[in-house]
Amino acid sequence: MEYVLGILVLSAINLIAVLGLSILTGFTGLFSFGHAGFMAIGAYVAAIFTARLHLPFEVALIAAGIAAGIVSVALGRLTLKLKGDYFCIATMGFGEAVRLLLNNWKWVGGARGWESIPKFEGPQFILPFVVAALAVVFSWNLVNSRQGRNLVAVREEELAAQMSGINVLHSKMTALIVSAVLAGIAGALMANFIGFIAPKSFNMQKSTELIIIVIFGGLGSISGSVVGALLLTALPEVFRAFSDWRLVFYGLAVIIIMVGRPQGLMGGIELTPSGVRKALAARRTRAEFAKISAADTPTDADSPVDGGSK
């Protein structure tokens, strides 16, 4: 029972970080290799608050989110004007810089990590689930708000979005801050759930694993991210024996998804009655359209959301 509960808690924690990244990458089209850095900031801030200042978990959680958010504002100011690859490389540099800083900071344990951080006990295990639920509701409302539609517009065509009066930089900044705060909160929960943190838990592999979950779930789908996070956190536990091959399959699957079904597991389709209805309607329209226009127009998967919204 404890084991299952542990996996569920980890799923919830991963889900929180993945939701943020889903908003940033899936909805806004910004690719980050450095979100483990934000998780690390959250984890270490929470550890300092609980282990050194002896404050309650809830306070540490909020502080972790705020800290990650502040850092993201600074990072965004510096890098959000950069395009595509430059932003990627900058986030990669950021993530690694955070990890290396922590490696050299003896007061928080340095490279060997920090043990004996206060852990959740008894009913406190509910905290990650509550936060995850809140994060889902928040993300859902965000992407369905005016602000969320702005994000999608920025992803689809930045120039056109700008011409329609959307403040592109502001939208990107919003997405980055939201994703960083969520990653920071996830990191804080992780620190207090496991009771041990080390810089190497927040390396680039952690960042890419989060991205992989977003891609599996589908770019531009909140429910996809939820399903992806639950599935991809639990599956490795089931297939323990193949743990060496887990990432081999992930890598292969990412390529296959991008080449074959870029919208991912759910891509653009949301798991709600209206979402499913919309998706089915879209499928019907597409079938009719295919009948009318002779099949010489190649299906262009230009948009990650060519499943539902069109």
Add this chain to the structure above:
Amino acid sequence: MAQEPARGDSFRVQTKGGAMAQFLQQLINGISIGSIYALMAVGYSLVYSIMNFSNFAHGSVIMLGAYFGFFAMKFLGAAFPVAFLLAALGSALVAVILERLAYKPLRDRNAPFLYFIITAMGASIFIDNFVIATIGPTPKMYPQIFEQAPIILGELAIGRIDLAMFVISAVCLVALIIFIDHTKMGKAIQATAYNMKASALMGINTNFVIVLVFAIGGGLAGIAGVLYGMKYQVYPQIGNITMKSFIAAVFGGLGSLPGALIGALLLGLIETMVSGYLSTQYRDLIAFIILIAMLVVRPTGIMGKNAEEKA
């Protein structure tokens, strides 16, 4: 996942000479490691100049090159130059296969830039972990080819392997520059980098150019991998040092070959100076901080051109 072995230098002779000699020693070490960064950064930058996306799988190709060279020497008993050739060919082949299987379908579909990066990341995860799952995470030592004893020049000590790294890299890079500047295929590469559509209309087979560029980048990556493996060790996370080649390329300006070259040498020098005069622990940290500073101050890099594309 296995820990990356500490990149402790196999040997670094401490000269007893004065401050000047020490500085020159650091300079030599810096140029030697910088020349490997240059091999990696040039291949990466070349692909970027044509495809306009960061091939994040470049590091995995470098890692495979190191393994190809290692196996060629260890099991085929290949001589040192043959091992180089095999590693270069093998890596070039992997890079081309990657292009054909993973990137070409995306190109054909005109997929957004984001998909290329994600696919490259997937390929990198796949290759790295495939090697971990099959060959295993333990670092392997290359058979010793060069004598450990360095060449002594007055107060300076030059490692034989360092010298080989510099000479081989320099030869490869000069050959590449001659190829790009003075052959028809090189001109085709330049034209395609400038404007792919127009080049295609002018009768350049851009598909072939793309394959060629991946093959060249892969080949250089293979050679860099062997050199790096010889100086240190071979392990599945070697690819992580391509981060250095990304940094080098950004220093010099993404997509610019001379830029990548200068950026790589500069990075090598900065790193050895930091580890020589400050501390080895801060070497990578300072490299990343300079990277972000560079992106903020001059995102187009030292040799960068069209600013509007990036800013």
